[in-house]
Amino acid sequence: MQKVTIKIAAILVATSLLYACGGTQEETIEEDVIVEEVVEVENQIDYVLPSPLQIAELFKNAGLTYIGDLTNPISNVDNYNSKYDQKLNFGIYSADMAYCIMNNQTQESINYLSTLRKVSEKLWMTDILNSMGLSERLEANVGNEDSLTYIMADLQMQMDDYLDKNGMGYTGSIIFAGAWIETMYLGVKVNENETNEKLISRLSEQAIILESLIASIKQNDDENEFSELITDLEKINAHFAEFDNESEDEFVLSAEAVKSLSEDVTALRAKTIGE
Amino acid sequence: MKKTIILSLSISILILTTAAIQVVQECDATALKKELKRELRPDYKYDSSKTSRFTYKTKVQVKEIEVPLFMGEKYRFLFNTAGLSKDIKVEIYSKRIGHKKRKLLYEIEQKENQHIYVFEPTKSRKMYINYTIPESAEVEQKGCMIFVLGYKLAVLKSLD
Numbered sequence: 001m002q003k004v005t006i007k008i009a010a011i012l013v014a015t016s017l018l019y020a021c022g023g024t025q026e027e028t029i030e031e032d033v034i035v036e037e038v039v040e041v042e043n044q045i046d047y048v049l050p051s052p053l054q055i056a057e058l059f060k061n062a063g064l065t066y067i068g069d070l071t072n073p074i075s076n077v078d079n080y081n082s083k084y085d086q087k088l089n090f091g092i093y094s095a096d097m098a099y100c101i102m103n104n105q106t107q108e109s110i111n112y113l114s115t116l117r118k119v120s121e122k123l124w125m126t127d128i129l130n131s132m133g134l135s136e137r138l139e140a141n142v143g144n145e146d147s148l149t150y151i152m153a154d155l156q157m158q159m160d161d162y163l164d165k166n167g168m169g170y171t172g173s174i175i176f177a178g179a180w181i182e183t184m185y186l187g188v189k190v191n192e193n194e195t196n197e198k199l200i201s202r203l204s205e206q207a208i209i210l211e212s213l214i215a216s217i218k219q220n221d222d223e224n225e226f227s228e229l230i231t232d233l234e235k236i237n238a239h240f241a242e243f244d245n246e247s248e249d250e251f252v253l254s255a256e257a258v259k260s261l262s263e264d265v266t267a268l269r270a271k272t273i274g275e
Numbered sequence: 276m277k278k279t280i281i282l283s284l285s286i287s288i289l290i291l292t293t294a295a296i297q298v299v300q301e302c303d304a305t306a307l308k309k310e311l312k313r314e315l316r317p318d319y320k321y322d323s324s325k326t327s328r329f330t331y332k333t334k335v336q337v338k339e340i341e342v343p344l345f346m347g348e349k350y351r352f353l354f355n356t357a358g359l360s361k362d363i364k365v366e367i368y369s370k371r372i373g374h375k376k377r378k379l380l381y382e383i384e385q386k387e388n389q390h391i392y393v394f395e396p397t398k399s400r401k402m403y404i405n406y407t408i409p410e411s412a413e414v415e416q417k418g419c420m421i422f423v424l425g426y427k428l429a430v431l432k433s434l435d
Contacts, residue, residue, distance in 0.1 A: 164324075
């Protein structure tokens with residue numbers, strides 16, 4: 001009986017060791033494999049979308065000035081009850097916070113941070129905002145735009161990491177869609193207020209991003225949850241129909257095209273924030 | 276008899292748990308990204324990242340990542356290969372797989388004792404990163420590749 005027990009024990013330990021040390025068997029196994037150059041190219045392409053902060057900074061460098069009351073009022077936060085609306089408006093508020101930070105509107109930035117915290121609690125992403133001591137860091141760096149943008153970049157990294165760890169990569173695309181819509185809205189509104197050629201050039205260049213954004217959302221839409229958003233974004237993309245990905249020349253929208261783009265972006269933004 | 280079985284079961288569980296932890300530790304994406312983040316300072320800011328996890332197969336695999344870049348701006352591509360048990364080929368192209376005008380812009384030559392690689396494109400347009408993962412007889416083996424993108428739009432002051 002004891003012999004049987006010892007045998008069972010030995011088999012258990014040996015099996016575990018074989019499993020755990022599988023890596024050391026490489027050379028022996030490879031000898032038995034017929035080497036054949038078979039290449040499997042994945043059909044699915046991965047997309048790296050830029051941070052909303054980068055786009056906001058690009059716009060700021062092109063002359064995006066600060067106009068109060070353009071951003072989504074924080075009082076709207078309680079209206080977002082579905083996860084879809086919460087994700088989109090997390091993006092909207094992130095873009096608003098970036099806009100305030102870059103224009104030294106520190107108190108507004110802190111208010112938006114509190115709002116983001118509220119939305120993130122609904123999305124179970126509270127850890128990201130709590131772990132960084134963001135409010136303290138924002139307050140400690142009042143007036144120092146460079147430091148504030150670095151803090152925003154840190155927040156972006158934490159968020160990317162959180163979504164990645166929790167297998168929520170698709171959420172990142174939806175949040176980015178919200179941020180992109182808001183940044184575009186701020187851009188077209190500031191341009192409506194005072195026409196700015198540099199800003200128009202940057203608005204036109206967004207064609208590159210929109211293409212990738214739509215493709216990225218489509219890739220994660222097995223259950224057709226985002227078909228309405230895709231249709232809305234494709235409508236915006238139609239304004240960039242003349243953009244040629246192959247061309248080395250700068251693509252700039254005409255004044256008329258900017259006007260109609262402004263109208264559609266404004267309508268989509270109103271729909272997204274629930275105006 | 277009971278004692279022997281319990282003892283051997285405990286040893287087995289311990290061995291299996293250690294093996295499982297090792298697999299996870301092979302790809303601690305957060306730590307690997309942090310290493311890359313240090314390579315951005317002082318001039319570049321974190322923009323975005325992509326962790327590509329894969330299981331080795333008996334055939335060569337190719338994964339493609341599209342990276343849109345804005346014209347005239349400066350970017351830094353950072354790769355961390357520490358989560359790989361086998362070398363993989365990393366190439367950056369001007370166009371996607373199958374495009375006639377596709378040009379190779381950069382290729383990482385992996386070196387011993389080096390796991391961080393940097394590429395700064397001279398022109399900024401849409402780019403395509405290709406990972407070519409070699410075949411392996413050990414199909415259970417997993418690995419991960421970390422990519423971080425940094426950007427520099429203006430002269431930034433260093434941050435302590």
